[in-house]
Amino acid sequence: MQSPNNNSTGSRKWSDLTPQMVLAPTVIAALIWVIGFSLWTLWISVSNSTLLPDMTYHGFEHYAKLWGSKRWTVAYQNLFIFGSLYVIGTLVVGTVLAVLIDQRVRFEGIWRTIYLYPLAISFIVTGTVWRWIFHPNTGVELALHDMGWLAAKFDWITDRDLALYVVVITGIWHASGFAMALILAGLRSVDGDLVKAAQIDGASMPRIYRKVVLPTIWPIFVAVTVVLLQFAIKTYDLVVALTQGGPGVATTVPAIVVYDLMFQRGQIAQGAAAAVMILVALALVLIPYAVWTGWQKRKEGARHG
Amino acid sequence: MKATSKTQLRATCAAIAALGIGVSVAQAEPKTNMMHQWAQGSEAAAIALLGEMYEAAGGIWEQTAISGHTSNTLAKLRSDVVAGNAPAAVQLKGPEIAEWNATGATANLDETAAAQGWDDVVAPELLTVMKPTGSWVAAPMNIHRVNWMYSSKAILDDLGIDVPKTWAEFNAACDKIQAAGKICIAHGAADWSDSTTFDSVVYGMDQELYRKAFQEADLDALRSDGMVAAFAQLRKMVGYMDDGINGRSWEQSMTMTMTGEAAFFLMGDWTVASANMAGFKEDVDYVCTQSPVDWGGNGFILNSDSVVFFKQNDPDYVEGQKLLAEIIMSPEFQVTFNVAKGSIPARTDVDLSEGGFTKCQQKGLEDLKASVSEGTLVRSMAHNMTVLQKYRGAMMEVITEFVADDSISPEEAANQLADAVELQM
Numbered sequence: 001m002q003s004p005n006n007n008s009t010g011s012r013k014w015s016d017l018t019p020q021m022v023l024a025p026t027v028i029a030a031l032i033w034v035i036g037f038s039l040w041t042l043w044i045s046v047s048n049s050t051l052l053p054d055m056t057y058h059g060f061e062h063y064a065k066l067w068g069s070k071r072w073t074v075a076y077q078n079l080f081i082f083g084s085l086y087v088i089g090t091l092v093v094g095t096v097l098a099v100l101i102d103q104r105v106r107f108e109g110i111w112r113t114i115y116l117y118p119l120a121i122s123f124i125v126t127g128t129v130w131r132w133i134f135h136p137n138t139g140v141e142l143a144l145h146d147m148g149w150l151a152a153k154f155d156w157i158t159d160r161d162l163a164l165y166v167v168v169i170t171g172i173w174h175a176s177g178f179a180m181a182l183i184l185a186g187l188r189s190v191d192g193d194l195v196k197a198a199q200i201d202g203a204s205m206p207r208i209y210r211k212v213v214l215p216t217i218w219p220i221f222v223a224v225t226v227v228l229l230q231f232a233i234k235t236y237d238l239v240v241a242l243t244q245g246g247p248g249v250a251t252t253v254p255a256i257v258v259y260d261l262m263f264q265r266g267q268i269a270q271g272a273a274a275a276v277m278i279l280v281a282l283a284l285v286l287i288p289y290a291v292w293t294g295w296q297k298r299k300e301g302a303r304h305g
Numbered sequence: 306m307k308a309t310s311k312t313q314l315r316a317t318c319a320a321i322a323a324l325g326i327g328v329s330v331a332q333a334e335p336k337t338n339m340m341h342q343w344a345q346g347s348e349a350a351a352i353a354l355l356g357e358m359y360e361a362a363g364g365i366w367e368q369t370a371i372s373g374h375t376s377n378t379l380a381k382l383r384s385d386v387v388a389g390n391a392p393a394a395v396q397l398k399g400p401e402i403a404e405w406n407a408t409g410a411t412a413n414l415d416e417t418a419a420a421q422g423w424d425d426v427v428a429p430e431l432l433t434v435m436k437p438t439g440s441w442v443a444a445p446m447n448i449h450r451v452n453w454m455y456s457s458k459a460i461l462d463d464l465g466i467d468v469p470k471t472w473a474e475f476n477a478a479c480d481k482i483q484a485a486g487k488i489c490i491a492h493g494a495a496d497w498s499d500s501t502t503f504d505s506v507v508y509g510m511d512q513e514l515y516r517k518a519f520q521e522a523d524l525d526a527l528r529s530d531g532m533v534a535a536f537a538q539l540r541k542m543v544g545y546m547d548d549g550i551n552g553r554s555w556e557q558s559m560t561m562t563m564t565g566e567a568a569f570f571l572m573g574d575w576t577v578a579s580a581n582m583a584g585f586k587e588d589v590d591y592v593c594t595q596s597p598v599d600w601g602g603n604g605f606i607l608n609s610d611s612v613v614f615f616k617q618n619d620p621d622y623v624e625g626q627k628l629l630a631e632i633i634m635s636p637e638f639q640v641t642f643n644v645a646k647g648s649i650p651a652r653t654d655v656d657l658s659e660g661g662f663t664k665c666q667q668k669g670l671e672d673l674k675a676s677v678s679e680g681t682l683v684r685s686m687a688h689n690m691t692v693l694q695k696y697r698g699a700m701m702e703v704i705t706e707f708v709a710d711d712s713i714s715p716e717e718a719a720n721q722l723a724d725a726v727e728l729q730m
Contacts, residue, residue, distance in 0.1 A: 051404050052387060068728045070721070071702045137549040158551040160709050244495060247551045248709030249702055263376035265694040266404060 038279065045272035053268055062273040072274065075252040079281055082168055082253065083232040089172040090228055091221060094179025099209055101180070102187045112184070115177040123174070127241025130170040131157065134242075160250040163243055167235075167251055170242055175231060179224050186217035233282055254278050335364040337625035339612065340382065341396035344372035347578060351645040358638055364628050386410050391615035393622045394629055399690040400697075402613055403437035412614040412623075414441035417630050426652040428673065430682045431609055434690065442613055444633045445651035447643050449608040450669045451573045451685040452505045454596040455580075458589065459565035460487055466568075468594050472509055472538055475569075475597045479545040482568045489545035491567035493553035496701040499708045500687035502542065502571050504606055505596035507535045512600065512681055519686035522696045527723035536707060536715035543708055551709070563590050571596050573608060573688070577665045578647025593665040595672060605676035608688035609651060653677065699725035 045062055048054040066072050097115055101108055118126065133139040134157040144152035156162040190213050198208045236255040239245060245252040254274060262271030337359065343352045349370070356366040369392065371378045382395055391410055405411055418424065418441040424432065428448060435443045456468050464485055469475040479489035492498065508515040510531065517526035526532065547567075555572060556579060562570035563585040570576070577593065585591060598604045612633055614626045632638050639650035640660045649657065649670045657667045676682040684690035689697060703725050707718045 052383060052408060065728055069699070069702075069725065070706070131552050135549065135552050137553070155548060158548060163551075243552065246494060246705070246709060248706035250709065259376070260698065263380050265698045266379075266401075267695050 041272045049268040051266040062270040071249045075254045085168045086171045087228045090175045093176040097180040098183040118174045119178045123238040124241045127238045160247045163251045186220040333620045333624040335625035335628040336621040337393045338367040339394040340369040340392045342378045344370040397613045406437045411442040412616045426654045443611045444630045445611045447648040449648045451606040452596040455570040455591045457565045460568045471599045472597045488547045488567035491558040491561035491570045492546045492550045493558045494550040496705040499705045500701045504687045509598040520691045522692045524723045532719040533715045536718040603672045603675040606685045608685045695729045
């Protein structure tokens with residue numbers, strides 16, 4: 001017969017292990033699929049692969065070829081322009097919408113649903129509809145012409161310098177409702193006493209939002225930014241439906257190049273090199289952020305200690 | 306038409322059954338599984354005919370239809386080959402045949418080809434594609450002509466313009482048409498359609514240059530004065546298009562010409578099938594002629610769909626491949642399949658006056674024969690019949706950029722074209 005004492009230590013051990021056991025499959029999966037396949041891709045990018053994967057070492061020539069191609073340099077540049085404008089634009093529009101709805105407007109539920117709806121629409125449908133809207137032969141320009149304003153011109157989508165902003169606008173339209181929903185939830189969680197205190201001090205409402213409310217919910221902005229960034233980096237179908245990467249290669253994004261190289265042109269190694277460069281772009285953003293949060297934490301720790 | 310194809314079907318089946326008994330080993334039961342991308346519409350109907358003929362000849366027919374882009378088919382094929390489970394027959398084309406042949410995974414059809422005399426009846430430009438290293442590994446299903454020009458009958462009649470035969474005449478006609486307030490060229494910009502137009506321009510201006518530059522990827526030819534002149538002509542032609550070319554599909558451009566909104570449309574013969582299906586009529590709404598050539602004579606830029614056979618271990622499937630190849634190359638199949646698809650047979654010995662071919666298709670075959678005898682037949686770069694995908698992709702990027710960006714000069718474009726190809730070597 002077991003002593004009750006023994007039994008309780010045993011169960012305590014089990015309960016200590018439970019969280020680890022529950023987390024283990026996710027951790028293992030992440031190790032294999034994130035780290036494992038990243039390393040696999042890295043190796044493919046310096047291998048001899050062409051039509052079929054070939055694991056013999058070749059060297060860094062694929063990277064050199066990749067950076068020699070105009071389409072890739074344009075695409076990489078677009079990633080940064082599109083990524084930053086898309087994230088900032090979505091945050092700004094999302095915040096404005098959230099603050100407006102936070103004013104206890106009537107039929108709040110309806111407004112919230114309307115603004116959130118675009119997120120429920122797939123990128124392909126979004127891209128196709130906005131292509132119709134932006135295209136001079138079918139959209140706004142045609143409508144203005146039909147109304148009699150014949151000099152009206154709205155052909156951004158056919159202008160190689162402006163077409164990328166069409167993608168940005170469409171992207172912002174698609175995601176700002178999502179940003180709004182998260183930020184609104186944040187605004188609602190802010191302690192009412194804080195706002196009242198500020199009001200007693202005589203601060204105006206815009207000033208209260210700017211100096212008191214929004215700064216207290218900054219972690220939400222960080223979360224939204226991270227989600228939006230990965231949307232931006234994996235953007236593929238939106239551009240394919242909206243502009244097909246055109247005019248010319250003006251709105252090509254890296255994901256399109258990777259897909260083309262790997263699946264269409266039988267250049268698996270060069271495609272893998274392009275995929276690694278996308279990872280580098282992500283690292284360029286995330287490593288400074290990780291360093292900064294680490295530094296913040298240490299500062300906090302020092303202050304408390 | 307339905308009745309004719311049925312009788313043809315029956316005749317073929319009889320013929321093939323007779324062949325099958327003669328050639329095949331008695332105990333093996335021919336089986337096949339064909340992977341293709343023709344999942345919808347007239348193409349799916351055309352491929353269903355192949356299945357019917359195959360079954361009627363005593364084979365067991367299975368197919369894997371992968372809809373959408375060719376790259377989807379390629380991705381499936383790649384994973385199957387890596388897994389050691391290559392499909393018996395796959396619809397592949399152009400230099401991809403040579404690439405897969407180089408992996409050593411393709412089957413050898415020489416026996417069947419020799420028994421049926423394929424070398425004598427297949428269009429000569431296709432031989433190098435179907436026999437990358439001297440042995441038959443693929444069977445061509447059809448020939449598409451890329452260098453067609455469709456003219457709007459209404460606009461030509463109104464303005465009293467003859468169909469232009471050279472690029473100089475073409476430019477003169479466009480000046481007239483623009484002066485009359487019409488759009489001269491209907492176009493929807495995309496890398497493949499821009500390159501389709503450029504195929505016709507380079508070929509029409511200098512066919513030797515076309516061969517060197519687009520069939521052999523010769524760097525000096527890509528950088529030559531002839532190429533600069535071709536880009537200058539393309540720049541001129543972009544000026545003859547309207548402002549809405551970006552984001553327009555080829556079907557929309559086709560309709561612009563058919564309804565008399567634009568005068569000319571440069572596109573392959575799949576246009577004929579779509580236009581006729583949409584209710585437009587040859588010689589009433591549109592006229593089909595070859596795109597302008599400056600050197601006189603008949604020109605033909607070809608594109609061809611084909612089926613590649615992969616090595617099999619199961620004798621049933623090996624036997625099945627022979628039977629499939631025989632059916633694909635039979636005149637009866639080539640007729641029924643191509644009537645449905647708008648193209649012409651890959652065999653030059655088929656009579657198109659029967660079976661329901663349109664006038665444009667019949668003219669296509671005449672011109673094909675003429676260009677074979679004149680030595681002017683070439684393969685299409687834009688439609689992936691010449692150089693490896695990596696060179697083709699690099700070329701198409703430069704061409705489509707040139708169409709989109711009028712700040713690029715023809716000299717710069719020719720240099721970029723050569724540089725882009727050189728980079729991939």
